[in-house]
Amino acid sequence: MVWKDAVRVSRLKPDKPKMVNIGLKTLMIVLKNGEYHATDGLCRHMRWPLGLGGKVVDDCIICPLHQTTHNIKDGELVEWSPFPLFPPYGKLVGKMSKKKNLKIYDTRIRDGNLQIKMT
Numbered sequence: 001m002v003w004k005d006a007v008r009v010s011r012l013k014p015d016k017p018k019m020v021n022i023g024l025k026t027l028m029i030v031l032k033n034g035e036y037h038a039t040d041g042l043c044r045h046m047r048w049p050l051g052l053g054g055k056v057v058d059d060c061i062i063c064p065l066h067q068t069t070h071n072i073k074d075g076e077l078v079e080w081s082p083f084p085l086f087p088p089y090g091k092l093v094g095k096m097s098k099k100k101n102l103k104i105y106d107t108r109i110r111d112g113n114l115q116i117k118m119t
Contacts, residue, residue, distance in 0.1 A: 005113040006038070012114065017061060019051035022116060027105065029114060030056050030072060037072040038105040038116050044068075045081070045097035061102075066093065075102035 006020045012031045019041050020027050026041035028051040042049055043063045053064030060069045060078055069079040077100070081093050106117040 001117055001119050003108065003110070003115040004118050005110075006107075006116045007114050009036075009109060009112055009114050012036070015056045017051035017054050017056060019049055022118060025118070027116060028054070028061065029107075029116075030061070032056055032059060032072060036107040036109070036114055038107050038114075039070070039072060039075060039102040044070075044100040044102060045093065070102045073104070075104040077101050 004022045006022060006027065006029060007018060012018060012029065014031050017028050017030045020029055026049070027038050028041040029036065029038050039061065041051060043065065045068070046065055048063060048065040050061050050063060055062045056072065059072055061072050062069050066081050067079070068081050070076065071078055080099055108115050
């Protein structure tokens, strides 16, 4: 396990997800209530980038594509694939894909950088 620099802390705004790449891994980072959170950066079943239009509400990241919701603190699935623009599609995709939690990464601040513990 190794700590990797992800982004300068000064570039993070509260409740605004930011996408970063560390090697081949895409991550989403968000500052919420003074805490830094790092999760998988792509939706678990449609691989959509969560930081591109995703909203953080009540400690949850909401996928901008189909509205699946995960808790940013523990990665737990909160709501599965409702896809409000066309609910039958959401039901179909929800049945074809397994329900999965987001992976969570430990974070720390060093020399003005947010670091992510890569496993």
